[in-house]
Amino acid sequence: xxxxxxxxxxxxxxxxxxxxxxxxxxxxxxxxxxxxxxxxxxxxxxxxxxxxxxxxxxxxxxxxxxxxxxxxxxxxxxxxxxxxxxxxxxxxxxxxxxxxxxxxxxxxxxxxxxxxxxxxxxxxxxxxxxxxxxxxxxxxxxxxxxxxxxxxxxxxxxxxxxxxxxxxxxxxxxxxxxxxxxxxxxxxxxxxxxxxxxxxxxxxxxxxxxxxxxxxxxxxxxxxxxxxxxxxxxxxxxxxxxxxxxxxxxxxxxxxxxxxxxxxxxxxxxxxxxxxxxxxxxxxxxxxxxxxxxxxxxxxxxxxxxxxxxxxxxxxxxxxxxxxxxxxxxxxxxxx
Ligand SMILES: NC(=O)c1ccc[n+]([C@@H]2O[C@H](COP(=O)([O-])OP(=O)(O)OC[C@H]3O[C@@H](n4cnc5c(N)ncnc54)[C@H](O)[C@@H]3O)[C@@H](O)[C@H]2O)c1
Numbered sequence: 001x002x003x004x005x006x007x008x009x010x011x012x013x014x015x016x017x018x019x020x021x022x023x024x025x026x027x028x029x030x031x032x033x034x035x036x037x038x039x040x041x042x043x044x045x046x047x048x049x050x051x052x053x054x055x056x057x058x059x060x061x062x063x064x065x066x067x068x069x070x071x072x073x074x075x076x077x078x079x080x081x082x083x084x085x086x087x088x089x090x091x092x093x094x095x096x097x098x099x100x101x102x103x104x105x106x107x108x109x110x111x112x113x114x115x116x117x118x119x120x121x122x123x124x125x126x127x128x129x130x131x132x133x134x135x136x137x138x139x140x141x142x143x144x145x146x147x148x149x150x151x152x153x154x155x156x157x158x159x160x161x162x163x164x165x166x167x168x169x170x171x172x173x174x175x176x177x178x179x180x181x182x183x184x185x186x187x188x189x190x191x192x193x194x195x196x197x198x199x200x201x202x203x204x205x206x207x208x209x210x211x212x213x214x215x216x217x218x219x220x221x222x223x224x225x226x227x228x229x230x231x232x233x234x235x236x237x238x239x240x241x242x243x244x245x246x247x248x249x250x251x252x253x254x255x256x257x258x259x260x261x262x263x264x265x266x267x268x269x270x271x272x273x274x275x276x277x278x279x280x281x282x283x284x285x286x287x288x289x290x291x292x293x294x295x296x297x298x299x300x301x302x303x304x305x306x307x308x309x310x311x312x313x314x315x316x317x318x319x320x321x322x323x324x325x326x327x328x329x330x331x332x333x334x335x336x
Pocket of ligand 1 (some may be wrong): 104
């Protein structure tokens, strides 16, 4: 298939691009704005590979989108990962979240409609909000609680409206919390791994009892590919990981894996409106033949090892803008 992958220089998008090129023989054009989280380093092992091309541009720019679709031969499908993805940043500064999720998704949908392209929107379990017990299905009501999840939910509704109104061949795939190599260090797991390795404190929000349903990025990327190939248009598919774990337990496991000290844990003021638990039922996508392959304990050990061995990837981040972000967010400087 000839794919336009938007946001393909990010954490999950780059994982998806690697799989589609190497395991499925697809041709892929990546369109990515390269925000602070988008990095060409995430794709550097693919540079020069047949069928792969990178273009820098924003999804809210119709000319850039048209150029990228044409460059893909033209593209047969658009898979949209492009997003602002950090809840803390959406609380401090929601602007870009609205522009990318609302306007950007609209521009892509219009381009897909004009070209008669298949469309897959990558979305999140956060659109359902928090659940104390049980799991969300695709029919659960949307109850997003942060500017991040609210703008993602808005984008999902726009996608479904394009199917309903214009018969666009669109599908949505909602994932639970992802982890794995190439994740920007503001997110829980890489944050804790790098802080643990550097002797920094490990800032845990509130009591740390927020429960997340962890999925390895390779499993989520395969689910998205599976939905692209086998999903019914106009449908939503949840893809959750095999294991749930409270944040504080994740931090304890990272301490064990890195040899850091329990005393590095520092409980800090909780995020405003912090959801307590996310949990997804994945029965619908499992019925299509997908299942997660990576158990959390194995995937976490492998992820910790990847960060420990790939300083070339995170050193420029830890010495750049991220230092200022971190100092502002947690009120203390990172160790060198
Ligand atoms: N990380 C998770 O736990 C998780 C879970 C479920 C769903 N998702 C969804 O998966 C997608 C990818 O998430 P991620 O964790 O890889 O995020 P990421 O922040 O690592 O990557 C996002 C990418 O989108 C690009 N981008 C941002 N705005 C853009 C714009 N306007 N135009 C073009 N490119 C733009 C960035 O440069 C970056 O490369 C997002 O849609 C996110 O909502 C993430």
